[in-house]
Amino acid sequence: MIASRNILDITSVRNDFPILNEVVNGKQLVYFDNAATTQKPKQVLDALAAYYEHSNANIHRGIHHLAEKATASFEDTRRRVQKFINAPLAEQVIFTYGTTDSINLVAQTYGRRFLKEGDEIIISTMEHHSNIVPWQMICEEKGCILKVIPINEDGEILMDEYEKLLTERTKIVSVVHVSNALGTINPVKEIIQKAHAAGAVTFVDGAQSSSHLTIDVQDMDCDFYSMSLHKIYGPTGMGVLYGKKEILDAMPPYRGGGEMIKEVTFAKTTYNELPYKFEAGTPNIADVVAARFALDYVDALGKENIAAHEDDLLKYASEALLDIEGLRIIGNAKDKVSVISFVIDGIHHQDIGVLLDQQGIAVRTGHHCTQPLMQRFGITGTTRASFAVYNTIEEVDRFIAGLQKVKRMLS
Structure with missing residues (x-):
């Protein structure tokens, strides 16, 4: 052995x-259930306790000491994620509640703004339900067509069949980087290149890959990438959506409320800049703060x-x-x-x-x-x-x- x-x-x-x-x-x-969620090291557990004991305050809105301290720690994690995935700018890192939330955000914002009847979305046979159902929902709403890449007996994408699915109507290709059920590592860089050649936008579900593989969104050239920090030794309820800036700028907000606005009147609301226009309301502050220690832990090992x-x-x-x-x-x-x-x-x-x-x-x-x-x-x-x-x-x-x-x- x-x-x-x-x-x-x-x-x-x-x-x-x-x-x-x-x-x-x-x-x-x-x-041995780490694909569902990983356990948390003491460094993360201690960071959670320290936040509530010494820094608990709402962020971005207060000028008092605790608010400024909490805001700084929150934004430190954003910059830490930027480094972890090699994003060009920190503002391209959107905090969500997990990969599922990230996919829904894109489907319901990019999809509603840019998709029209007859457009096509491509996914693969090995997708998690969270990378199937949101696209089915937007297809039903907009009259789009969902197409599925087949796989072989070993659980690998059939790239020749994928190329046949690409047409001038293909607008989104959304695939899992690593299968949660099989462990398969998909050739996402090649998938992305072929999608871009057809004029499509790409989404990579990184829920499983981010804990096992080195992630470089610039080298990958994906338009969107998502991950869940609870699968990288971090807290639950904390995820990330990365997007190319020009695409994020063109997308409408996902939720309305506080923080995502510049100015509100009863006649009209103007929206905040990136990343805040996608982060309405009080976020999951403590878990975001503690997530930085999980990424530090992984990098230290x-x-x-x-x-x-x-x-x-x-x-x-x-x-x-x-x-x-x-x-x-x-x-x-x-x-x-x-x-x-x-x-x-x-x-x-x-x-x-x-x-x-x-x-x-x-x-x-x-x-x-x-x-x-x-x-x-x-x-x-x-x-x-x-x-x-x-x-x-x-x-x-x-x-x-x-x-x-x-x-x-x-x-």
């Missing part, structure tokens, strides 16, 4: 995550080091799983991150999840908000194990032993 390269001091890393000491059903927790460790876990676990009779991995793309979805002949995925949980092992079961993808493979769902920087080879061994126990019980 493949051994870990031990690039990082994983024992030290694990000490940063208090929740890993939890005992579940009499056993120490093994947390090194994205390359994290990726190498996770890749070791992926290879080790994939090899070990194939020794279990009747087990089939769903998604064997050449390029993938540390996500493994699988089925076992004759055993329902939910039963697997329940029995693993009884052994203190947390995995995800079901369709993973990718029902069309499950239909593509002729299944109702999978068991999914997804790894993060704090996971270990020893935990994988417990997981494999737990699965063998499940198989003995249910076969």
